[in-house]
Amino acid sequence: MRVLLPLPLAGPYDYLAAENLGLRPGDFVQAPLGRRSVIGVVWDDADDRQETKLPRERLRNVASRLDTPPLATPIRRFVDWVAGYTLTPPGAVLRMAMSVSAALDPPRPIFACRMTPAAPDSGATADRKLTAARRRVLSALRGGPPRLPRELAREAGVGATVVRGMLDLGWLELIQTRRAPAATPDGARAGPVLSADQRRAADPLVDALAGGFSVTLLDGVTGAGKTEVYFEAIAATLRAGKQALVLLPEIALSAQWLKRFAERFGAAPGEWHSELAASARRNTWRAVAAGEARVLVGARSALFLPFPELGLIVVDEEHESAFKQEDGVVYHARDMAVVRARLTEIPIVLVSATPSLETTVNVEQGRYRALHLPDRHGDAALPKIEAVDMRRTPPPRRAWLAPPLRDALASTLGAGEQAMLFLNRRGYAPLTLCRACGHRLQCPSCTAWLVEHRLAGRLQCHHCGYASGLPRECPSCGAEERFAACGPGVERVAEEATALFPTARIEIITSDTIGGPATASAFVERMEGREIDLLIGTQIVAKGHHFPALTLVGVVDADLGLSGGDLRASERTYQLLHQVAGRAGRAERPGRVLLQTYMPEHPVMQALVSGDRARFLATEAQARRRGGWPPFGRLVAIVVSGADEAEVDRTARQLGKSRPRGDDFEVLGPAPAPLAILRGRHRRRLLLKAARGVNVQPIVRDWLGGVDPPNSVRLQIDIDPYSFL
């Protein structure tokens, strides 16, 4: 019998199992490993059952079977598939599916109070022991199910001792119970009346639920009602008795989404993200595995949860690079979600106003179906987007807002409407240098400048989290207090805006000011309640939000994302700016968007101003096709890293020398990574570039199998890389 352990080992291990355990593939078991005991899963290999090579007498026994629902077959095949694709040990992938081992411990018993026949009934007025407090407890219990003692006391407005006294009297007794299941979303509740366009998109999504595996792109402008449309598919999934999974790029910020969901379905969905407390993770994992959580919304790792009855997957904002997991098991949650849907034979819906080129090409080639929502819902129109040519109308010296944007802000704020300034840069200034000698303040363990955060009074490295106070003297020439801040971050823009509009209520929103769901929803409320006039934020405010009174969006530096050698720089900038622009004018009042740029002729700016997405994508596709870049070719990045530069170099050179050769692929590098040092580790990159049809995994496996790096050097394999740092 083979058991896969959630550890980065080569594969499943062989064990013996007593007949009477009745073990079957998918069962969770406790198995010995060395001196430890580990929880693993009985594994059946996808293709053939490799016979064990060890003699029987060397095999150890599985200790016991856990009382947990087994890991369903499609999930086991998914774990195998992801491991094979990403070239990671299957146990490392299984670990993501088990994620909270405590969830597998037997649940702690819960005891609830219920009334016994000894309790006096409500008419018993003569009973001296029936005090007013005790009477309230009894009447609380009469109106509902058994309650935990603590909850019962709270509900009746009495102290815990009152309940304890009634237990002693024998009026109440404790019974063992299960955690009361949370209210479940109701698929039978009516949603909003859909427009004809929305109906035309929702109907095929609902029909797809009966049709096995399919991929549908739901492509609609910002504010078109895409969420309402896929809510219809979720409702139908619930009615069919299946579970639904919704992946969002940044679940911690999805306050508005959660509120809308609860209003539509009468109950909150299960949530899964990195900020959940351990107990919440454990309960959610169990609720999913037991089929109690009917709808789960989560970040990328939710994809590995053990849904037994998954019927639908939705990937909202499918173009978002946040779906790419960059460390540990490196995978793209959108792509793996499609795989999970295929293995589970269920439909998946990819949702976006700016679909990725990957998805667009899959639609063109007929692999995915597309449904379109061409207009905003109701009377809302798409905002008017204009470029502000910074060469012709530059901002004043040491300022960042050009006259046209200043004028627009003045008239929007003057009219009592809300405005937003977008700059994808946290802090006050991205670079601090010494005016005496030109020295630039750099992170001691990364190839990166320190970013000044003036409000917090610190310099920070955005790559490793290093922080220090601003030094008084230049570390290079010793000059005192000669530092100059170069370039703007959101704090600096806020400073300028405050000087221009001293009475406006201005707020900065970045990942520094929004830590989690609670602060995010408080912000949303302030914005909806019109307690903020001017919002200044990074990409955290760019997505998803619906603020009816927000009519002006100013992009402080529209060119910011275009520099650097990233192959998706144009595509990403277009998507991000389009999203940001989409925040403006979402209700009756029309929206206006100003893009400050030094390159108004750049295809990205042209596409945004003209609204001609198709042409932009066609140009982008042509360039990628010509160069053989994704999605028309395939890439695998290998990052060699370690603290000892010489050893890193030696390993990288060795990889370069032993590079595989072939007609339809090539290896580029090794070269120092743009982030040549990160957290004190030196980094070198190699890139395998192949034609689309090439099966890259065996090539990479053979290649890396032939080198034997020292222990201090790490090789990270990134199939389909999105980051080139």
Ligand code: ADP
């Ligand atoms: P998208 O996801 O495409 O950006 P949303 O689903 O957020 O668009 O819809 C934009 C706004 O319009 C939301 O406030 C939503 O509740 C509202 N809306 C969309 N469709 C309808 C509808 N059929 N009836 C009522 N309100 C709708």
Ligand code: ZN
């Ligand atoms: Zn650093």
